[in-house]
Amino acid sequence: MSPDETTPDEMTPAPLDRIAQSVAERFEGDRRLVTFDDLLTQFQQDPYPLVRNSEQYLRDAVLHHGSHSVPGIGEEVTRWRLFDGDQATGVAALIGQEEAQQAVIETIFAAAREGRLNRMLVLHGPNGSGKSSLVELLQWGLEVYSHEPGGALYALRWIFPKADVEGTGLGFGGTTRGTADSAASYALLEAEDVAARIVCELRCNPLFVVPDSERAAFLESALESSTERRTESFRHFINGNLCPRCKQVYEALLAAYKGDWQRVVRHVQVERVFVSRRYRIGAVVTQPQGTADAQMRILAGDSQMAGLPPFLRSLPLFEVMGDLPDANRGLLEFSDFLKRNLELSKYLLQTTEKGFVTVGNRLFELDVVFCASVNERHLHAFKQLPEFASFQARMSFVRVPYLRQLSQETSVYREICSEMSRSRHVAPHLAEYSALFAILTRLERPRVDDYEGDLRELVAGLTPLEKAWLYAEGRTPDRLDSSAANELRRLLPRIRDEHQRETQYEGLFGASVREMRAALIQAAVRDDRPCVSPSALREQLREMCADRSLYRFLQVEAEERYHDVSALLDDATRQLGLWILVDVQNAMQIVSEDEVDRRFDAYFQHLVAFVQNRTVLDPSTGSRVPADAHLLISIEKLLPIQQPIEEYRRELVSRIGAYAIDHPDQQPLDFAKLFPDLLRSLRRSFFEERREAVTDVQRHVLLYDTPGFEDLPSEAREVATRTVQNLTAEDGPGGGYCIWCAKDAVDFALLHLEVAESEGE
Ligand SMILES: [Zn+2]
Ligand SMILES: [Zn+2]
Structure with a gap:
C-alpha cells in the first residue's frame, strides 16, 4: 500500500519507517547518484552548472542568497544576505562590514568572469574585526547552496561490478548473469553487485573523462543550444585534467577495453557532493600550526583494492590527503596567514598562483578559492621585507576595519548583554553605552589641513561625539546654523573616506569587541552587585582607561579629544546619563513622546498653510480653520533658529515641497523623517x-x-x-x-x- 492510500485513522508509520522514508525521499530528491549518461543529458540541456569552477560556484552561491540595501554612513549600501547567516540554525551574522563584503564579492565576481582567481584573497585588519566570520559565512553560503537544486555539485567515482554482473571477461572470470544490459552503466548497481569502488579525494569533475581534445567543441555546442547566454571564461573546464589517480584508472580501463570509451564510462559513478565545514568537504580552515598541504599514501594491500580487476590491482595506486585536497572545488582559508614561516607562506602563495600542487612527483590541479586572514601588525611587518614586492602581486587585499557605525556596534553588544542576562540582570542602555565608547575610541580627527576657509573651521570643530552621531544618523551638531549643518552633511562622504587611503585608516585603532566584552563581563562580577549596572560598567571602563599597559588602543597618541580615552569615556558617560534621564521622564508619564510628535506634525501642517495662505483641517472638529500663528511661535521658541524667522519658515516650506516631489506616494508626509534634527530639538526642549x-x-x-x-x-x-x-x-x-x-x-x-x-x- 502506498502512503497515499492510507486513511487518517490508520496507524502512522513507526518512527524508524518514517526516518527511512524521509531519508529515501531526500536521497532521491537530491539525485545523489547519477549515471554518466544522465549527466551528459543534463549537460546538453544546460551545461553551465556542470562546468563552472570554484570561483563561479562561489559567485552563484552569493547570488543565490541575494542582496538588499541597508543604511551605511551617509548613504545606502548593498548588503549581501549570505552574510546575514541564519539565526534559526545558529549561524551568526557578520554585523556591518558592508564595504569589506562588497570588496570581497567584487573580487570573486571578477575572478568568475575571468575564469580563475590566481591570487590569494587577503583579508586584513585589526584583531577581532570579523575577518574569520566573513570567510566562515562564505563557506556556510556554499554549504547551503550545495543543497539547493541549482547548486548541485558532482564528483567522480569509479565503480567495478562483481564478475557475474560484468561478465565481459575483463579479468574477473565467471559468466554473465544475463540480466545486465551490456551498454548500461554500473553507477546504480546494488551494493551486493559492486566489487570495488574508487572514490576521488579531490572530487574530480566527472566530465573530465571527456578527452580534453573534445571538450571545447563539446561545450560550445551545448552552450549554443542553451537559452542563457554566458560570457565568462570556462578555461578551467576546457583545460582541466583528471587528477593523477583518476587518470591512471581511466587509462588502464581504456587500454583494457582497447580504446572503447563507451565502455570506460560505464564505470563512472557520478556522486553529488555537499559542501561541509564539519566534514571538510570544499570548506576548510587551516590554522597556522597545521600543515597546509597535501600528502600521499600508497594504497597497497588496502581492503578496497581486493575487488579491483587484476590489471588495476597491479598499478601503484595512492591517495592524497590534507587541506588542499579537502578544500578542492570550494574555499580554503589560511587563518592568520602571516604567522607561518616565510618559506611556507611563499610556497602557498605560489600554489595559489599556479593552481596546482606537486606531491611525490605528481601534479594535482586545484580548483579552490584561496582566502587568508591577516592581522594588520603582521602585515605591516611583512611589508617591510624585501620579498614583499614579489608577493604583493599574488595577493588581493581587502580591508576589514573595526565598525564605525553606532547601530551596528550596538547590536554586537546587545547579543553579549542578552547572553549575560541569563545569569545576571543587565541594566538598559549598557549595550549602547559600550558601543558608543568603542566607536569613539576608533574615530580619527578629520584631516583639517586638507580643508580651506570656512570648511576648515567646520571640520576642525567637529568633536569625536559629534562625528559619531554624524556617522550614526547624519546628525549634525545643534550648535551649527542650518547652512553650516548642510555643509557638514555634504562633507560627510569626504570625512568618512579621507583616512581610508592611509596605512593608519579609521577603524584600525580603538577598542575591540573582545576588549569591551571583557569589560562587560568584569563589570558583571564587580563588588558582587546584584546586576550589571551603569556605575559598575563605568568604573570598570575607567579603570581600564587608567591602565595604559592593558591594551594597545589605550596607547594611541591623542589628537585633541580624539583618542583621549578618558575624555571619550566622559562623553559616553554623559550620553548614558541622558538616556537614563529620558527613561525617568518617560516613566513619570508627564509628557508622552506621542504628544511631542503630534505637536511637531501640527507645526508643519500649520506652517505650510500659513505661508501659502491656506486653511488646515482641525482633527477635533473636522472643519477647516485658518493657520494658527500662535502655535507656530510657541514651537519656534523651542527650536534652535539662527536666522530671521520669515527666511527660516520659507526655507522649511521649500524643503517640504522638494521632499513631497521626491516622495509622491507618501501621504501624509513623514515630517519626522524629513526633519529628524528638529524633532530631536523639540523633544529636548520639552524635556x-x-x-x-x-x-x-x-x-x-x-x-x-x-x-x-x-x-x-x-x-x-x-x-x-x-x-x-x-x-x-x-x-x-x-x-x-x-x-x-x-x-x-x-x-x-x-x-x-x-x-x-x-x-x-
Ligand atoms: Zn580524481
Ligand atoms: Zn538590575
Whole structure:
C-alpha cells in the first residue's frame, strides 16, 4: 500500500519507517547518484552548472542568497544576505562590514568572469574585526547552496561490478548473469553487485573523462543550444585534467577495453557532493600550526583494492590527503596567514598562483578559492621585507576595519548583554553605552589641513561625539546654523573616506569587541552587585582607561579629544546619563513622546498653510480653520533658529515641497523623517522645560524603599512610585530596570549630568 492510500485513522508509520522514508525521499530528491549518461543529458540541456569552477560556484552561491540595501554612513549600501547567516540554525551574522563584503564579492565576481582567481584573497585588519566570520559565512553560503537544486555539485567515482554482473571477461572470470544490459552503466548497481569502488579525494569533475581534445567543441555546442547566454571564461573546464589517480584508472580501463570509451564510462559513478565545514568537504580552515598541504599514501594491500580487476590491482595506486585536497572545488582559508614561516607562506602563495600542487612527483590541479586572514601588525611587518614586492602581486587585499557605525556596534553588544542576562540582570542602555565608547575610541580627527576657509573651521570643530552621531544618523551638531549643518552633511562622504587611503585608516585603532566584552563581563562580577549596572560598567571602563599597559588602543597618541580615552569615556558617560534621564521622564508619564510628535506634525501642517495662505483641517472638529500663528511661535521658541524667522519658515516650506516631489506616494508626509534634527530639538526642549521636576523625582526615587520615603508629601510619593513601577516594568516607556539598577541608574544620571554641567557643557 502506498502512503497515499492510507486513511487518517490508520496507524502512522513507526518512527524508524518514517526516518527511512524521509531519508529515501531526500536521497532521491537530491539525485545523489547519477549515471554518466544522465549527466551528459543534463549537460546538453544546460551545461553551465556542470562546468563552472570554484570561483563561479562561489559567485552563484552569493547570488543565490541575494542582496538588499541597508543604511551605511551617509548613504545606502548593498548588503549581501549570505552574510546575514541564519539565526534559526545558529549561524551568526557578520554585523556591518558592508564595504569589506562588497570588496570581497567584487573580487570573486571578477575572478568568475575571468575564469580563475590566481591570487590569494587577503583579508586584513585589526584583531577581532570579523575577518574569520566573513570567510566562515562564505563557506556556510556554499554549504547551503550545495543543497539547493541549482547548486548541485558532482564528483567522480569509479565503480567495478562483481564478475557475474560484468561478465565481459575483463579479468574477473565467471559468466554473465544475463540480466545486465551490456551498454548500461554500473553507477546504480546494488551494493551486493559492486566489487570495488574508487572514490576521488579531490572530487574530480566527472566530465573530465571527456578527452580534453573534445571538450571545447563539446561545450560550445551545448552552450549554443542553451537559452542563457554566458560570457565568462570556462578555461578551467576546457583545460582541466583528471587528477593523477583518476587518470591512471581511466587509462588502464581504456587500454583494457582497447580504446572503447563507451565502455570506460560505464564505470563512472557520478556522486553529488555537499559542501561541509564539519566534514571538510570544499570548506576548510587551516590554522597556522597545521600543515597546509597535501600528502600521499600508497594504497597497497588496502581492503578496497581486493575487488579491483587484476590489471588495476597491479598499478601503484595512492591517495592524497590534507587541506588542499579537502578544500578542492570550494574555499580554503589560511587563518592568520602571516604567522607561518616565510618559506611556507611563499610556497602557498605560489600554489595559489599556479593552481596546482606537486606531491611525490605528481601534479594535482586545484580548483579552490584561496582566502587568508591577516592581522594588520603582521602585515605591516611583512611589508617591510624585501620579498614583499614579489608577493604583493599574488595577493588581493581587502580591508576589514573595526565598525564605525553606532547601530551596528550596538547590536554586537546587545547579543553579549542578552547572553549575560541569563545569569545576571543587565541594566538598559549598557549595550549602547559600550558601543558608543568603542566607536569613539576608533574615530580619527578629520584631516583639517586638507580643508580651506570656512570648511576648515567646520571640520576642525567637529568633536569625536559629534562625528559619531554624524556617522550614526547624519546628525549634525545643534550648535551649527542650518547652512553650516548642510555643509557638514555634504562633507560627510569626504570625512568618512579621507583616512581610508592611509596605512593608519579609521577603524584600525580603538577598542575591540573582545576588549569591551571583557569589560562587560568584569563589570558583571564587580563588588558582587546584584546586576550589571551603569556605575559598575563605568568604573570598570575607567579603570581600564587608567591602565595604559592593558591594551594597545589605550596607547594611541591623542589628537585633541580624539583618542583621549578618558575624555571619550566622559562623553559616553554623559550620553548614558541622558538616556537614563529620558527613561525617568518617560516613566513619570508627564509628557508622552506621542504628544511631542503630534505637536511637531501640527507645526508643519500649520506652517505650510500659513505661508501659502491656506486653511488646515482641525482633527477635533473636522472643519477647516485658518493657520494658527500662535502655535507656530510657541514651537519656534523651542527650536534652535539662527536666522530671521520669515527666511527660516520659507526655507522649511521649500524643503517640504522638494521632499513631497521626491516622495509622491507618501501621504501624509513623514515630517519626522524629513526633519529628524528638529524633532530631536523639540523633544529636548520639552524635556528641558521639565528638567527640574525630573530632578526632584530622581531624588525621590532614590529614597524609595527607605524610611525617608515616608516623609515625602503624598503627591511626590505617588509620582515616585509610579516612576519606579514603570522603570521596573518589563517593557513600556522607560522600563527594563530592576529596582536595584533603577536606583543605580538614577543616581548615575544625577551625578554625571551635574558634573558635566558644572564643567560648563
Ligand atoms: Zn580524481
Ligand atoms: Zn538590575
